[in-house]
Amino acid sequence: MPKYSRIFRRFLISYIIILIIPSIAGYMSYRTAISVTQSISIENKVTQLQKSQEILERRIAEVESFTRQLALNQDLSLLLTENLVDEKANVYGIWKISRDIKAYSQTNDFLKHFYIYLKNFNVIITPGNAYFRPEHYYLTSHYTNLTLEQWKSTILDKTHRSEMMPLSPFMNNGTQTSVMTFMQSLPLDSFNDSAPATVVTILDEQTINGLLSGLRDPDGGWTYISDAQGHTLSLQGINQQEIEQLSSDKRLNKEEMSQFYQDDLVITIRSEQSGWVYRAGIPRHNLMENANKIKYITWSVTGVALFIGLIVGFMLSYRNSAPINRLLGVMKEQFGKDETLGRNEYDFLQGNISHILTNNKRLETELNRQLPLIRDAFLKRLIAGEFQSKEEIASAAAQADTGLNMSVGFTGILQINGYSGMDSVEILNELNAARLILKQILLESGRRLDIHMTDLGSDRIVAIFTPAIQEELEEVRKEDIEQLLTWLADTAFGEYRITITAAMSDPFASILEVSHAYEQARQALEYAVYMNRKGMVWFSETRIESNTYYYPIDVELRLISTIRAGDVEEAERIVQSIMEQNTQNRELSMEMKHQFIGELKGTLLKLLDQKALMESPMFEKMKDRIIGIQTQEGTEVISREITEIIVAMCGLISSKKSDIHIKTVKQINDYIGEMYADPDLNLYRIAEKVERPEKYISQLFKEVTGTNLSDHLEKVRMDHAAELLKHNEYNVDEIAIHVGYNSSHSFRRAFKRVMGVSPTTFRQSIKE
Numbered sequence: 121m122p123k124y125s126r127i128f129r130r131f132l133i134s135y136i137i138i139l140i141i142p143s144i145a146g147y148m149s150y151r152t153a154i155s156v157t158q159s160i161s162i163e164n165k166v167t168q169l170q171k172s173q174e175i176l177e178r179r180i181a182e183v184e185s186f187t188r189q190l191a192l193n194q195d196l197s198l199l200l201t202e203n204l205v206d207e208k209a210n211v212y213g214i215w216k217i218s219r220d221i222k223a224y225s226q227t228n229d230f231l232k233h234f235y236i237y238l239k240n241f242n243v244i245i246t247p248g249n250a251y252f253r254p255e256h257y258y259l260t261s262h263y264t265n266l267t268l269e270q271w272k273s274t275i276l277d278k279t280h281r282s283e284m285m286p287l288s289p290f291m292n293n294g295t296q297t298s299v300m301t302f303m304q305s306l307p308l309d310s311f312n313d314s315a316p317a318t319v320v321t322i323l324d325e326q327t328i329n330g331l332l333s334g335l336r337d338p339d340g341g342w343t344y345i346s347d348a349q350g351h352t353l354s355l356q357g358i359n360q361q362e363i364e365q366l367s368s369d370k371r372l373n374k375e376e377m378s379q380f381y382q383d384d385l386v387i388t389i390r391s392e393q394s395g396w397v398y399r400a401g402i403p404r405h406n407l408m409e410n411a412n413k414i415k416y417i418t419w420s421v422t423g424v425a426l427f428i429g430l431i432v433g434f435m436l437s438y439r440n441s442a443p444i445n446r447l448l449g450v451m452k453e454q455f456g457k458d459e460t461l462g463r464n465e466y467d468f469l470q471g472n473i474s475h476i477l478t479n480n481k482r483l484e485t486e487l488n489r490q491l492p493l494i495r496d497a498f499l500k501r502l503i504a505g506e507f508q509s510k511e512e513i514a515s516a517a518a519q520a521d522t523g524l525n526m527s528v529g530f531t532g533i534l535q536i537n538g539y540s541g542m543d544s545v546e547i548l549n550e551l552n553a554a555r556l557i558l559k560q561i562l563l564e565s566g567r568r569l570d571i572h573m574t575d576l577g578s579d580r581i582v583a584i585f586t587p588a589i590q591e592e593l594e595e596v597r598k599e600d601i602e603q604l605l606t607w608l609a610d611t612a613f614g615e616y617r618i619t620i621t622a623a624m625s626d627p628f629a630s631i632l633e634v635s636h637a638y639e640q641a642r643q644a645l646e647y648a649v650y651m652n653r654k655g656m657v658w659f660s661e662t663r664i665e666s667n668t669y670y671y672p673i674d675v676e677l678r679l680i681s682t683i684r685a686g687d688v689e690e691a692e693r694i695v696q697s698i699m700e701q702n703t704q705n706r707e708l709s710m711e712m713k714h715q716f717i718g719e720l721k722g723t724l725l726k727l728l729d730q731k732a733l734m735e736s737p738m739f740e741k742m743k744d745r746i747i748g749i750q751t752q753e754g755t756e757v758i759s760r761e762i763t764e765i766i767v768a769m770c771g772l773i774s775s776k777k778s779d780i781h782i783k784t785v786k787q788i789n790d791y792i793g794e795m796y797a798d799p800d801l802n803l804y805r806i807a808e809k810v811e812r813p814e815k816y817i818s819q820l821f822k823e824v825t826g827t828n829l830s831d832h833l834e835k836v837r838m839d840h841a842a843e844l845l846k847h848n849e850y851n852v853d854e855i856a857i858h859v860g861y862n863s864s865h866s867f868r869r870a871f872k873r874v875m876g877v878s879p880t881t882f883r884q885s886i887k888e
Contacts, residue, residue, distance in 0.1 A: 127441040135433030139426060150418045158408060162378050162385060165402055169387050172332045173398045176345075177391060179230045179331070180302070184282055186224060186231060187304040187319045195220070199238055200306060200316040209241040214250050222247040233261070233292070233299075233322040236306075237276045240316060261322070264289040264296070279305045279315040286351035287325060298325040300353050329356040332400070341402050348395030358401065380404070444469070495520045499574040503531065503582055505635030513631050522572060524631070528595050529586035531637035532605070532624040533645045534558060536579040537654070538811075546819045551578045554618050561608055569596060569604070582641075584634060596627070598658075605656050617813065621648050622656040646673030669702050669716040676723055683727055683766055686774035691766045699759045717751045720762060727769055736772050784810060785824045788817060789832075796836050799860045803829060838874040841867070845883045852879045 190196055199213050217236070224231045225247040235257065236245040244251040251257040254276065258268050265288055266274060275285075280303035290299040300323040305315035332343040332354070342357030350367070352360060366372060366381070373379055378387050384401040391398070405412070451472050498520040507513045517524045536554050539547060555575060562571050562583065572584045585596055605622045612618040623645035625637035640659040648657040675698065682691045702708055702716055724746045733739055742765065749761055791809050795801050806829070807814040821829045837859040844855045856867035871879050 127444050128437050131437035131441050132433055135437060136430070139429040139433065143422060143426065146418070146422060150415070153414055153418075154408075157414065161408070162387075165385065165400065166378060166387050166389070169332075169389055169398055169400050173389060173391060173396075176328065176331050176398075177393060177396075180284075180394075182228060183230055183302050183321050183323075184304070186228075186234075186321075187282075187306075188308065190221070190236065190319055191306050191308045193217070193220070196236070196306070196317070200240070203240055209243060209252065214238070214241065214243060214245055218245050218248055218250050221245070229327055230323060231321065232327075233324065235320055237318045237320065238316070239276070239314065239318075261290070261292045264291050275301070275303060275320060276318060277314060278318075279310050280318060281305065284347060284353065286347065287353055287355065290322070292322075292324075298355070299323055300325070300328065325354055325356075328354045332356060341406060342400070344397075344399045344401075346397045346399075348397075350397075353396065491521060495522050495572075496574045498522060499572055499582070499584070502584075502631075502634050503574070503638040523570065524572060524584075524586065528627055528629050529584060529634075529637075530596060530598075530601055530624055530627055531634055531641050532583045532585065532601075532622055533576065533638075533641045534581040534583060534605075535621045535623070535645060537619040537621055539579050546816065548578055550813055550815055554616070555579075555581055557616055557618065558608065558612060558620065561611055562604075565604060565607060565611075568600060580645075582638065598627075602656065609655065617807070619654070621645065621654055623648055623659075624656065625659050643673075649673055649677060669708055669712050669719075671698060671702070671716060671719050676719075679723060680727060683769055684730065684773060686770045688767055688770045691770060692763055695759065695762055695766065699755060703755050714751045717749065717758060721746055721749055724762070724765055724769075730773065733769060733772055738768070738772060742768060742772075781820055781824050784812070784817070785821055788821060788829070792833055792836055796833065796840060797858055797860050799862050801833065801860060834870055835874060837861075838871055841871060841879070842875065842882065845879055846886050852883075855879070 195213060196217055199210060199217065202210055202213070221234075221236070225234070234246070237243075237254070238245065242252070242254065244254050244257045246257070254272065255268060258271060262268070263271060283303045285301035285303065287298050287300055290297050302321040302323060304319045306317040306319060307315075310316070328345070329343065332345075343354065344352070344356070344358060344363055345354035346352050352363065355363065366386075367374075369381075372381050372386065374388065377389060378385060380386070381401075383404050385404060386399065386401050388397065388399045390396070447469065451469065498516050499522075501507060501516070502513065507516065513524075536551060536558070539551055558581060559573050562573065568588055570586045570588050572586070574582050576582045585601055587596055601624065605624075609620055609622070612620060623641045625640035625644065628634055628637040644657045644659040644661070647653075647661075675694065679691060679694045679698075682694060698720075702713075708716060725743070728734065728739065728743055728746070733742065736742075745761075745765060749758060751758075753761075787810050788806055791806060792801070795805075798805075803814050803818060807817050810817060812820075818829050821827070821832070825832065827835075841855050841859045844850055844858060845852075850858065852868070853864045856864040859867070861867035861870070868879055871877075871882070875882060877885070
């Protein structure tokens with residue numbers, strides 16, 4: 121037995137089942153074919169028996185017709201009325217009749233053996249011969265079970281009316297046979313016991329059986345005909361004793377047309393005219409000859425197919441189980457789980473493969489998740505100038521899968537306007553969404569450019585514009601970037617109410633110059649902020665004279681933002697860093713020192729423009745304190761004074777910061793109170809009025825008032841509606857229009873939801 125024979129057996133059993141299912145279907149088809157073949161065979165035999173019956177009855181009818189013709193024969197009629205003259209018969213007349221009827225025996229095999237008995241002449245006339253003594257005829261042709269006297273009394277001397285004597289043994293010219301005898305007295309209207317003449321037709325059993333020969337097969341079968349009284353008229357292939365036993369057996373239904381009795385198919389039909397019973401027996405093996413051929417062919421083909429199928433199944437089972445066995449071996453070696461195999465190898469494989477796939481999927485997901493971070497880190501290193509050679513940049517770009525084109529281009533900084541000094545979680549989320557929107561718009565629109573972007577703080581994006589590889593461009597045109605950024609600004613503002621400032625560098629001619637281009641873009645942005653310029657600014661447009669002291673614009677902006685946020689510790693750190701840069705790392709002339717301190721004082725004076733500081737009673741005192749800083753004082757004294765002023769500012773801003781939100785909410789309330797009747801008044805319209813993002817004002821209103829903005833708008837409308845309902849100047853439908861509802865049905869539902877009663881009930885209660 122192989123080590124993993126269970127898998128082999130399972131495959132083999134599966135193939136065997138696959139073989140058995142069509143075999144069962146084939147067997148059902150085979151049984152159906154056998155049944156249909158049997159039905160057709162039975163139907164054919166019944167049809168043959170019916171045709172044989174029709175032929176026999178027609179031949180018997182011909183015999184009856186023959187007797188009627190004899191009754192009309194004038195010569196025979198004359199002989200019937202004549203008597204013996206001097207004991208002499210009318211020899212000529214008898215001879216003539218014998219000659220005339222000879223033609224009948226020559227043309228009809230049922231009339232080969234018949235005779236006419238003339239009682240008045242005691243003569244028997246046969247075709248071509250006459251016996252003046254019946255005894256002479258008896259010597260050549262007689263019934264072996266009847267004596268001469270019995271023959272005379274039973275047949276010759278009695279009156280017969282189309283009678284048929286049952287099958288009887290008969291001797292004809294020394295030949296033993298069995299015959300049926302048809303008897304008819306002449307004339308046809310003879311009713312007395314002694315008719316003048318009798319026509320007797322001897323029907324040989326062999327002649328009758330010839331009509332039924334189609335029912336008998338060479339290998340067996342039998343036929344049987346009986347009259348209405350059950351007397352045997354014909355037998356073939358069966359003896360009288362067997363017929364009597366068959367007739368007396370209760371298992372045989374006498375009225376059923378076809379049935380199986382013992383090993384024979386017995387077909388029985390009854391003549392409606394004569395009442396005769398025709399019965400034929402066909403051996404089952406003869407009847408099913410065609411079906412047996414089908415059976416033998418079917419079983420042979422099925423047996424061969426099953427044998428071949430088993431061999432093929434054995435081979436396929438081995439071929440399909442072998443890889444699984446090898447896989448099981450590898451799994452066991454790798455995972456060392458021999459003891460956990462149990463009885464089901466597939467569960468073992470499924471568990472381990474699922475574990476592998478899960479780990480692989482987790483690894484792939486983690487790599488995909490880390491890829492944007494790797495790209496972002498690469499771009500940050502690139503703009504920071506950390507790479508030393510093009511080869512290093514190319515390797516890092518390939519690792520980050522950036523597809524960066526190592527050619528000319530531009531570097532730009534996109535700043536999202538309107539969020540300075542806002543540092544709540546909601547605003548940061550808003551800025552994050554805004555950055556994503558801008559990136560998506562750029563990626564979808566810059567079809568002729570490759571754009572690589574990274575975030576710079578919460579409200580800035582650094583973008584590197586290079587020629588698209590698929591476009592095979594050698595340079596980036598300034599006009600294309602201006603058109604692109606102009607479209608970006610229009611789209612961002614038109615669809616999302618996002619305003620941006622774009623600062624662009626001069627073109628760089630090598631990937632190594634990206635960091636320098638970034639510095640140019642940063643300086644251009646500082647210039648734009650300093651000059652309060654919106655839209656797009658190129659570095660070539662800035663002409664700020666360089667100073668020897670260190671106080672860049674981005675540091676100033678960061679200091680301003682930190683103070684506006686009320687973050688004392690961060691503000692102190694920034695000031696300390698600035699002072700260290702200009703005192704420890706630089707030697708400033710008195711003039712440069714005065715300019716530097718003047719810049720710091722200017723930054724502090726800018727911060728006084730904050731409403732939180734301007735409305736404070738400490739404003740004038742703080743302003744005088746800033747102006748009173750003496751530039752000739754030592755840097756430590758100046759630094760300490762500036763730090764104290766910043767601490768004071770942060771304290772005032774923190775205490776008064778909520779006042780700005782309250783005023784914004786008041787502005788929203790005022791606008792709603794003014795425009796509540798406008799059915800188009802919604803969050804978008806309100807945000808546009810107060811010049812703030814929709815999500816920002818929604819969250820701000822909820823934080824300050826504790827109520828959703830939409831609920832507040834609905835409450836204001838319902839309050840005004842309640843005032844109008846107190847008077848009878850307008851009906852309910854008109855009031856709905858006056859408070860900003862296009863549908864009176866919507867107004868009624870809103871009024872009941874807010875007030876608890878319907879408008880009609882409210883008006884009625886006021887009247888009462």
